[in-house]
Amino acid sequence: MAKSTIVTKTDLKRMDEQLERHLDKLFRKGCDETKSLEVTKKQEWELDPTKLKINVNHLIAEGAYGSVYKGYYNGQEVAVKILDLSNEQRRDILTNAFTQEVSIWYNLHHPNIAKLQKDCPN
Template sequence: IQLEKHLSRVWSRNIEKNPKPKEEWEIELAKLEMSNVIARGAYGIVYKGIYDGQDVAVKVLDWGEDGYATTAETSALRASFRQEVGVWHKLNHPNVTKFVGASMGTTNLKIPSSAEMENSLPQRACCVVVEYLPGGTLKQYLFRNRRRKLAIRVVVQLALDLSRGLSYLHSERIVHRDVKTENMLLDYQRNLKIADFGVARVEAQNPKDMTGETGTLGYMAPEVLDGKPYNRRCDVYSFGICLWEIYCCAMPYPDLSFADVSSAVVRQ
């Protein structure tokens, strides 16, 4: 017992002297300045900010450790965060939103002195920092153009941007698994960039290792909806739905619910 206590003390001292090394994607939060809220989601908030002089978008994810989330939900959020960062930080392509860095905590985050900002930031959180794209989401852009539709050259340009981005991801053996117009961002020149890698993963060698419903109803391939093994082709199906949406500035089968469409996709 005495030996165990001694080893425990030595181990503790070693940890203090040799703190866990930073991950290659970790950033210095002292260099990050937050400004305003630009979007809110189910698990987090997106802020505009500046990091090292560069305009960035900061996605802050609440760990859910305030008593409102179960242990399983908190674990799922942590896994999603590490999954997203692990995939995203290695990517480099003109049609993929540029990853800047991430942090497992928000203790040293500089928050402007406004009630909205102070009240909106979770106490226990992590953050993902990416380039800021002022054009908003492709979904928003299509909605603004729903009455007059898009010129065919714009349709082709957006389709090519998305296809090039997906082709790059697949060449890196990355399956996005949630390809939809809400996860595409636009810059000043209307160039499209793929974002949000929260459910992306490296493609398994054996397709049977990739199962389960992942994605968004209305964009999900039949095999994903049916719980069958799938691969990168599920992204290609979602690309087809996005292409329809880009051309029509509307979702396919607007009179049907996502559940009805999904049921028909699997059965027919």
């Protein structure tokens, strides 16, 4: 039984490494393709903010660029990432990087990656 556990952990580690390489490649490709992306028109992945309810009392994670909260969109439980845009010097950089991340993530379809439903850039 121990041998199959070791094999499974090795397989998962290998899959994670492959997935990381694949995502890095997609991100680099997406960055190249979206450098001139104009964010003024509504994108396919943008959600209707009136249908989003965020539970600010249920913090899931916090990072250098923002926080992730539990929320609901159209009654479905979702994770909501909120960027900290208080620093004016990095606001444009964060907004552009987030737009690129979302446009790439929205098109990813993999069993080990949570599906991005929609995004609200405002």
